[in-house]
Amino acid sequence: MTETHRLPTRSDFAHVTEWVFDLDNTLYPHHIDLFAQIDRNMTSYVSTLLGLSREEARAIQKRYYLEHGTTLQGLMIHHGINPSEFLEMAHAIDYGVLSPDPHLGEAIRALPGRKFIFTNGSVRHAEMTARALGILDHFDDIFDIVAAEYVPKPAGSTYDKFMALHRVDTAHAAMFEDLPRNLLVPKALGMKTVLLMPRDDSREFGDAWEKKTDEDLHIDYTTSDLTDFLTRLIDG
Incomplete structure (x- = not known):
């Protein structure tokens, strides 16, 4: 071992x-938890894209993350999204916490x-x-x-x-x-x-x-x- x-x-x-x-x-x-901002942005994106509640969108977001390594990859495979638009939206965050x-x-x-x-x-x-x-x-x-x-x-x-x-x-x-x-x-x-x-x-x-x-x-x-x-x- x-x-x-x-x-x-x-x-x-x-x-x-x-x-x-x-x-x-x-x-x-x-503990800085910068990624929490990205996580919320991704949930909003999935919610708007699929017309779902945030709870439903988050479940799909996490399933794609688990199955495909990133939410983005899952959205590209299953919904044909524009990856550039997704990345720009996901990373629209406040870096001032760093x-x-x-x-x-x-x-x-x-x-x-x-x-x-x-x-x-x-x-x-x-x-x-x-x-x-x-x-x-x-x-x-x-x-x-x-x-x-x-x-x-x-x-x-x-x-x-x-x-x-x-x-x-x-x-x-x-x-x-x-x-x-x-x-x-x-x-x-x-x-x-x-x-x-x-x-x-x-x-x-x-x-x-x-x-x-x-x-x-x-x-x-x-x-x-x-x-x-x-x-x-x-x-x-």
């Missing part, structure tokens, strides 16, 4: 030169090698989020849902597109995510895998199937503090 470490050492990641980060609930903590995080920025900057944002959202959303956090300039590139041809993580083909585009050596790579299922493929590809978890376990974030269980042996490390975790890799 693979042990899930909470306190890494520098030597554990000494071989890593490719650093891949999810965006939402990864580069900022769960504050610059200079300590996180310094930790990311100090990591050896290349750094990427790999998100099921849009480039604009990633740029707005990372800019609000004061960390945008520390990344080499952003791979978004458009670059993935709207096929979201955890699809293996999407990881293949990302790896091929940036010629990522997975044997020297690490991936940081907040959803356990999105780390299955990276682990199979030989990457170090790190799961970001809520700081307050008493609060509910997401659905049960989104949470880590004892069966998630593809997760090498868990942490609720990305800055502390990265700092250990630099200073440890």
